[in-house]
Amino acid sequence: MTQVLALSGGIGGAKLAVGLQHVLPPGELTVAVNTGDDFEHLGLAISPDIDTMLYTLSGLSNPELGWGRGNESWNFMAEIERLGGENWFRLGDKDLAVHIERTRRLNAGEKLSGITADFARHFGLLGRVVPMTNDLVRTMVITDEGTLDFQHYFVARRCEPVVKGLAYAGAADAQLGPLLQEASQDPSLQAIVICPSNPWLSIAPFLEIPAWRELLHEATAPVIAVSPLVNGQAVKGPTTKIMSELQLEQSSATIARFYEGIIDGFVLDPSEAHIVPEISVATHVTPTLMKTAADKQRLAREVLGFARSFSNL
Amino acid sequence: MTQVLALSGGIGGAKLAVGLQHVLPPGELTVAVNTGDDFEHLGLAISPDIDTMLYTLSGLSNPELGWGRGNESWNFMAEIERLGGENWFRLGDKDLAVHIERTRRLNAGEKLSGITADFARHFGLLGRVVPMTNDLVRTMVITDEGTLDFQHYFVARRCEPVVKGLAYAGAADAQLGPLLQEASQDPSLQAIVICPSNPWLSIAPFLEIPAWRELLHEATAPVIAVSPLVNGQAVKGPTTKIMSELQLEQSSATIARFYEGIIDGFVLDPSEAHIVPEISVATHVTPTLMKTAADKQRLAREVLGFARSFSNL
Numbered sequence: 102m103t104q105v106l107a108l109s110g111g112i113g114g115a116k117l118a119v120g121l122q123h124v125l126p127p128g129e130l131t132v133a134v135n136t137g138d139d140f141e142h143l144g145l146a147i148s149p150d151i152d153t154m155l156y157t158l159s160g161l162s163n164p165e166l167g168w169g170r171g172n173e174s175w176n177f178m179a180e181i182e183r184l185g186g187e188n189w190f191r192l193g194d195k196d197l198a199v200h201i202e203r204t205r206r207l208n209a210g211e212k213l214s215g216i217t218a219d220f221a222r223h224f225g226l227l228g229r230v231v232p233m234t235n236d237l238v239r240t241m242v243i244t245d246e247g248t249l250d251f252q253h254y255f256v257a258r259r260c261e262p263v264v265k266g267l268a269y270a271g272a273a274d275a276q277l278g279p280l281l282q283e284a285s286q287d288p289s290l291q292a293i294v295i296c297p298s299n300p301w302l303s304i305a306p307f308l309e310i311p312a313w314r315e316l317l318h319e320a321t322a323p324v325i326a327v328s329p330l331v332n333g334q335a336v337k338g339p340t341t342k343i344m345s346e347l348q349l350e351q352s353s354a355t356i357a358r359f360y361e362g363i364i365d366g367f368v369l370d371p372s373e374a375h376i377v378p379e380i381s382v383a384t385h386v387t388p389t390l391m392k393t394a395a396d397k398q399r400l401a402r403e404v405l406g407f408a409r410s411f412s413n414l
Numbered sequence: 415m416t417q418v419l420a421l422s423g424g425i426g427g428a429k430l431a432v433g434l435q436h437v438l439p440p441g442e443l444t445v446a447v448n449t450g451d452d453f454e455h456l457g458l459a460i461s462p463d464i465d466t467m468l469y470t471l472s473g474l475s476n477p478e479l480g481w482g483r484g485n486e487s488w489n490f491m492a493e494i495e496r497l498g499g500e501n502w503f504r505l506g507d508k509d510l511a512v513h514i515e516r517t518r519r520l521n522a523g524e525k526l527s528g529i530t531a532d533f534a535r536h537f538g539l540l541g542r543v544v545p546m547t548n549d550l551v552r553t554m555v556i557t558d559e560g561t562l563d564f565q566h567y568f569v570a571r572r573c574e575p576v577v578k579g580l581a582y583a584g585a586a587d588a589q590l591g592p593l594l595q596e597a598s599q600d601p602s603l604q605a606i607v608i609c610p611s612n613p614w615l616s617i618a619p620f621l622e623i624p625a626w627r628e629l630l631h632e633a634t635a636p637v638i639a640v641s642p643l644v645n646g647q648a649v650k651g652p653t654t655k656i657m658s659e660l661q662l663e664q665s666s667a668t669i670a671r672f673y674e675g676i677i678d679g680f681v682l683d684p685s686e687a688h689i690v691p692e693i694s695v696a697t698h699v700t701p702t703l704m705k706t707a708a709d710k711q712r713l714a715r716e717v718l719g720f721a722r723s724f725s726n727l
Contacts, residue, residue: 144518174489180511184536186518194507198493201514205457205499223497 103229103284104129105405106322107294110303111138111150112167112337113329114296115157116391120401121294122158122228123394130228131284132158135298136213137233137240137269137306140252142190143181145200146207149252150303151217151232152199159224167337170195189257214278229280233307236275240306241268251302260339264346267301272309277316285316292408293317295326297389299340300359301347308363323365323411325404328353331390332372354379366407368400383411416542416597417442418718419635420607423616424451424463425480425650426642427609428470429704433714434607435471435541436707443541444597445471448611449526450546450553450582450619453565455503456494458513459520462565463616464530464545465512472537480650483508502570527591542593546620549588553619554581564615573652577659580614585622590629598629605721606630608639610702612653613672614660621676636678636724638717641666644703645685667692679720681713696724 105121107114109132122130132154139148149168156162156170163169173193182188192200199220206216212235221230242254244262254262284290298304307313317324330353335341341351349355353369354376360367367382370389377384385407391397418434420427422445435443448463462481469475469483476484486506495501505513512533519529525548534543555567557575567575597603611617620626630637643666648654654664662668666682667689673680680695683702690697698720704710 143514144521145514174487174507176487176507177490177510177514180508181515184511184515184533186511186515194487194489194510195493197490197507197510198497198499201456201458201490202494202497202499208457220497 102129102289103131103287104289104291105131105294106281106284106290106292107132107296108233108298108304108307109133109150109154109296110135110298111153112157113335114298114303115154115162116397117294117296117327117400117404118154119157119394120391120397120399121404123398124401124405125228128227129289131231131280132228133231133233133281133284133307135233135303135306137238137272138251138255138302139239140250142252143187143192144204145192146204147190147200147252148203148213148217148232151230152196154230155199155217155220155224155226158221158226158228158230161224169193190252212278214280218280229284231278231280231284233281233313234275234310235278236271238269238271238275238306238310240302241270243268255339260342264343266347267305269306269309272306273311275310275312277310277312281316285320290320290322291412292322292405293320293324294404294408295324295360295364297327297329299329299335299338299343300356301340301343302338314363317363323408324363325366325368325408326356326360326364327389327400327404328356328367328369328373330356330373331370336390352376357382365411368404368407383407415442415602416444416600417602417604418444418607419594419597419603419605420445420609421546421611421617421620422446422463422467422609423448423611424466425470426648427611427616428467428475429710430607430609430640430713430717431467432470432707433704433710433712434717436711437714437718438541441540442602444544444593445541446544446546446594446597446620448546448616448619450551450585451564451568451615452552453563455565456500456505457517458505459517460503460513460565461516461526461530461545464543465509467543468512468530468533468537468539471534471539471541471543474537482506503565525591527593531593542597544591544593544597546594546626547588547623548591549584551582551584551588551619551623553615554583556581568652573655577656579660580618582619582622585619586624588623588625590623590625594629598633603633603635604725605635605718606633606637607717607721608637608673608677610640610642612642612648612651612656613669614653614656615651627676630676636721637676638679638681638721639669639673639677640702640713640717641669641680641682641686643669643686644683649703665689670695678724681717681720696720
């Protein structure tokens with residue numbers, strides 16, 4: 102059963118997902134995760150946002166790095182360097198297990214959704230973590246240095262190139278698996294939550310898939326987005342740098358406009374409250390910075406309370 | 415330049431190779447390594463004997479296990495187990511680097527010989543480590559439980575099934591690369607040494623390749639084999655168990671007969687000296703148990719001295 106279907110990228114979105122997982126009855130959360138950042142590296146199929154979500158929801162993530170596994174060791178990486186292999190994308194020894202098992206199973210013909218569900222089960226999760234699609238979607242960053250693969254832009258080039266635009270290769274033809282269709286039509290569904298992820302990098306890949314737009318339009322549960330901005334800045338990542346480079350005003354008003362026609366409600370930080378008059382949908386103002394477990398749970402509860410206010414109309 | 419061309423399997427052969435590397439001028443050793451034990455595991459191309467040779471010659475091997483890397487960590491393996499992945503073949507975190515890089519480069523179309531040469535260079539070796547062939551040869555063990563892949567027999571089934579015979583799939587069609595042809599025709603070549611490896615599991619895969627038989631026949635340098643038996647027993651591994659199951663007398667005489675027509679000289683331990691009268695080629699009796707670095711160097715020196723005795727005839 103799915104009381105909440107969340108759409109998320111990696112680190113920022115996973116924080117709210119942890120809160121939602123805690124406040125919902127066990128197993129009632131389904132998180133759909135961006136796969137536009139997925140890539141092949143050292144011959145391995147890497148799904149950075151799925152792994153961040155699995156690790157974060159299971160309490161196995163690295164709280165310092167924000168990505169990868171806690172208590173990680175880096176012996177593999179040191180040896181890859183010794184062999185002259187590529188070292189710009191860091192793979193920890195524990196982390197390697199998901200990449201190798203995923204690659205092996207994908208090559209054996211399994212679907213990413215089935216593999217991810219199995220990993221989630223082995224990580225002890227009761228809810229569901231589902232790739233946004235099993236089809237290949239690749240976020241391409243059009244920059245002043247040319248069009249870059251997402252990880253090349255994000256990790257290898259540390260988001261330094263100036264972003265001129267974004268493209269989501271494969272999105273127009275991507276399909277949704279049955280797990281997502283079921284979750285969105287679950288009679289117990291209370292809310293579809295767009296987590297405070299980067300709209301252009303982490304949520305746009307969903308929205309460029311026609312079946313996702315359709316799902317969001319047809320869902321009877323309210324669609325609530327949480328702005329990732331606090332004081333006009335992203336907590337982490339290149340959101341505001343990209344907004345500036347795309348000539349967009351660095352405020353939650355821009356985020357709300359980006360989600361216009363999709364969302365029923367918008368949650369934003371008090372530091373952004375001055376833009377509420379510019380927003381065409383219902384808003385809920387509450388602190389969105391999630392530092393502690395209590396922060397995450399409180400925000401999750403408020404998002405769910407806000408969602409309930411729509412069904413009470 | 416190659417003063418010595420050695421043929422070897424894994425652990426036992428690598429000990430003599432270390433001795434040869436020490437006593438020869440830097441870079442004058444070429445070791446051809448059995449690839450009949452190679453297999454694919456977790457989607458990775460594993461070459462156990464090549465890796466044992468690289469690690470042993472570079473001083474990075476695990477002296478306790480006899481395989482894999484020293485100061486190894488096992489975090490990847492613990493996580494593969496958590497994910498329900500196969501755990502019967504243990505891959506350490508450091509060790510993984512060669513498997514992942516090799517797999518990536520093979521899939522990119524590189525030859526195993528080029529990849530191995532590059533690894534040897536990165537491991538600081540001055541001599542050459544060369545796969546016996548770049549073509550696919552797979553040792554199959556015909557047992558009372560059916561025909562098993564080598565690693566399935568050796569690791570998963572711990573050599574327990576009774577061996578009825580051996581087959582070397584692909585050997586008849588396998589070719590030799592130019593590195594091996596060059597080494598065997600090097601005017602400075604003093605000896606071709608068959609290391610004290612298991613004849614049926616580690617050396618037979620060479621001998622089943624027609625070009626290797628030809629190379630050994632045509633070489634002007636003497637071919638010297640070192641018996642792996644001490645007191646009628648192998649130091650490690652299933653050599654004598656297999657000899658018994660194949661109805662072969664468990665003595666160095668059987669080993670010498672196995673190499674008949676190929677070798678010019680045979681080195682054996684004093685504990686096996688009683689079979690010298692049965693041997694049709696020149697023999698050299700000297701302790702072959704290699705526990706210390708000094709043991710390995712002394713045996714290497716004696717093997718080279720024995721080889722020189724042929725050119726002095």
